[in-house]
Amino acid sequence: MAFLQLEDKTIVIMGVANRKSVAYHIGKTIYEAGGLPVYVVRSEKRREELQKLLGEHPIYVCDVEFPEQIETLRKTLAESHPLIDGLVHSIAFADYEDGPKPFHATSKSQFLRAVDVSCFSLMAVSNALKELFSNDAAVVAISISTTKMASENYGFMAPIKAALDSSLAFLTKSFSSFSNVRFNAVGPSLLKTSASAGIPGYVDSYLYAEQVIPRGSAVETQEAANVAAFLLSPRSSGICAQTIVVDAGMQINYFDEKIVKKSISE
Numbered sequence: 001m002a003f004l005q006l007e008d009k010t011i012v013i014m015g016v017a018n019r020k021s022v023a024y025h026i027g028k029t030i031y032e033a034g035g036l037p038v039y040v041v042r043s044e045k046r047r048e049e050l051q052k053l054l055g056e057h058p059i060y061v062c063d064v065e066f067p068e069q070i071e072t073l074r075k076t077l078a079e080s081h082p083l084i085d086g087l088v089h090s091i092a093f094a095d096y097e098d099g100p101k102p103f104h105a106t107s108k109s110q111f112l113r114a115v116d117v118s119c120f121s122l123m124a125v126s127n128a129l130k131e132l133f134s135n136d137a138a139v140v141a142i143s144i145s146t147t148k149m150a151s152e153n154y155g156f157m158a159p160i161k162a163a164l165d166s167s168l169a170f171l172t173k174s175f176s177s178f179s180n181v182r183f184n185a186v187g188p189s190l191l192k193t194s195a196s197a198g199i200p201g202y203v204d205s206y207l208y209a210e211q212v213i214p215r216g217s218a219v220e221t222q223e224a225a226n227v228a229a230f231l232l233s234p235r236s237s238g239i240c241a242q243t244i245v246v247d248a249g250m251q252i253n254y255f256d257e258k259i260v261k262k263s264i265s266e
Contacts, residue, residue, distance in 0.1 A: 004033045004230065004233040004235060006030060006034055006035040006229070006233050008035070008036065009034075009036065009085040010035070010038060010086075011038065011084075012040060012081070012084055012086070012129070013027045013037050013038065013039050014039075014041075014089055014091055015041075015090030015092075015142070016041060016054070017046070017193075018050075019053060020192060022191065022193065022228070025222050026090070026140075026225045026229060026232075027088075028225070029226060029228075035085075036057075038077070039054055039059045040059070040073060041060075042061070043061060044061050046061075047060075058080065058081075060077070064117060065116060070124055070125055070128050074128040074129060074132070077132060078131075083134055084129060084132045085134050085137050086137055086140070087125070087133075087140070088139075088141075088228065088232070089125065090142040091121055091122075092117070092118040092142075092157070092161075093113070093117040093118055094156065106156040111156055114160050115160050115163065118157070118161070118164065122141055126139055126175075126183075130175070133179065135179050136180045136181070137181045138182050138231060138232045139184070140183075140184055140186060140228050140231045141164055141185040142185065142186055143164055143165055143187040144189075145189040145245045145250070146187070147165065165187075168183040168185055171183045172240055182237070183241060184241065185243040186228045186231065186246060187244065187246065188221075188223070188224035189209055189247035189248070190205055190218055190219070191220075206218060209250055211256075214248070214253050217248075219247060219248050219250075227246050
């Protein structure tokens with residue numbers, strides 16, 4: 001038996017956008033470990049776009065902004081995949097169409113929609129699928145490496161990711177009354193994904209991260225996917241209600257001597 005013990009485990013993966021997505025790399029890793037990835041995407045158009053990329057693996061459609069679609073997903077999965085061993089929540093949305101604004105200028109509609117899609121959906125989908133989860137299923141969300149760094153270009157999403165991280169403990173606690181389902185998150189630092197490309201000023205932040213990380217190169221998407229696969233596996237059974245940071249040591253090196261000298265000499 002392989003180390004991860006994911007053979008024949010059914011893992012529902014929400015949020016693949018393309019080959020660069022964290023969710024895509026997680027699904028690929030699960031499959032290579034002998035698991036059975038089942039994909040859920042936001043629209044029929046996205047499903048058609050991804051069919052060739054994801055091969056013969058099943059792909060279902062669910063826009064988490066609509067409760068009726070979550071209920072339809074539950075019914076569909078109950079018919080085709082009545083026992084689910086894991087769930088990956090790699091869904092986030094923020095309206096940056098008007099460009100970056102000071103945090104205090106965030107509109108109510110912007111903030112609440114981002115909370116709905118990026119955080120509440122984890123609760124809604126988990127609740128909908130609770131009767132399909134195996135007793136020791138694992139749920140893994142994709143978060144960020146820190147929610148306390150006030151980066152202007154990330155805007156209002158960090159507080160929302162903080163709510164996502166906090167919900168892990170509360171979901172674990174409430175599910176514990178009838179199961180051993182675990183909720184965890186992977187918190188990668190800056191990655192090269194299509195979603196990140198839509199964040200204003202992201203490229204500059206990414207290049208800076210490469211300077212701060214001790215090894216001199218940014219975290220790769222596959223590195224985050226590897227940690228997610230571990231959290232989905234029985235091997236991580238003792239890890240619960242945690243956000244595992246995957247930043248290649250970035251947070252220990254903000255005051256690197258060379259970077260500090262370069263900053264104050266400019």
